[in-house]
Amino acid sequence: xxxxxxxxxxxxxxxxxSSSLNCSxxxxxxxxxxxxxxxxxxxxxxxxxLYSAGEEKEKERLKATLTKKESFLHITAxxxxxxxxxxxxxLRGYQKVTFGTGTKLQVIP
Amino acid sequence: xxxVMQNPRHxxxxxxxxxxxxxxxxxxxxxxxxxRQLPEEGLKFMVYLQKENIIDxxxxxxxxxxxxxxxxxxxxxxxxxxxxxxxxxxxxxxxxGGGNSPLHFGNGTRLTVT
Numbered sequence: 443x444x445x446x447x448x449x450x451x452x453x454x455x456x457x458x459x460s461s462s463l464n465c466s467x468x469x470x471x472x473x474x475x476x477x478x479x480x481x482x483x484x485x486x487x488x489x490x491x492l493y494s495a496g497e498e499k500e501k502e503r504l505k506a507t508l509t510k511k512e513s514f515l516h517i518t519a520x521x522x523x524x525x526x527x528x529x530x531x532x533l534r535g536y537q538k539v540t541f542g543t544g545t546k547l548q549v550i551p
Numbered sequence: 552x553x554x555v556m557q558n559p560r561h562x563x564x565x566x567x568x569x570x571x572x573x574x575x576x577x578x579x580x581x582x583x584x585x586x587r588q589l590p591e592e593g594l595k596f597m598v599y600l601q602k603e604n605i606i607d608x609x610x611x612x613x614x615x616x617x618x619x620x621x622x623x624x625x626x627x628x629x630x631x632x633x634x635x636x637x638x639x640x641x642x643x644x645x646x647x648g649g650g651n652s653p654l655h656f657g658n659g660t661r662l663t664v665t
Binding site for chain 1: 593652659
């Protein structure tokens with residue numbers, strides 16, 4: 443069975459304090475790894491797709507990387523507006539997408 | 552470009568009533584997915600549909616739940632005889648299908664069963 447595990451469950455950072463979120467996956471035949479951001483009361487907002495080990499994607503203060511077993515979301519010099527729950531999801535097959543339970547990030551001014 | 556539209560945003564039903572949740576995919580998307588999210592839990596896959604076809608319903612409870620995506624109109628997730636345990640946020644996502652395209656989500660319908 444496909445499994446996606448995210449850590450930590452919650453993370454509290456001071457503004458400007460860089461850190462990384464982890465997503466480990468057990469998925470045979472991975473076709474893509476997605477990162478999403480979810481704000482309270484909203485649906486997940488797509489951030490990145492990573493397709494193969496070694497790939498990196500960047501957007502503003504966020505950088506996502508992928509290895510054969512895990513993905514990292516690096517947050518550089520975060521701001522309070524980066525506070526949200528970050529979800530990763532693994533794609534297998536015809537579009538079977540399995541989500542992790544997320545990391546709830548809080549950035550304190 | 553309109554995103555994925557879900558309605559209603561909030562739905563309150565008494566036990567035993569029926570709930571109908573609607574989802575209009577993004578323009579040009581022909582694949583629709585329904586997920587359920589409970590507080591402090593992840594998104595759980597329910598069903599994957601293409602126009603007029605159910606492709607995978609492995610995540611959907613066998614009883615009381617059904618989904619459709621007709622040739623014309625929105626996708627509908629229907630829950631009959633709701634129980635308190637059905638209270639959750641239900642999210643719809645769409646994609647153009649094929650390849651490795653990501654899912655794009657609506658803002659969900661929050662169902663409360665009293």
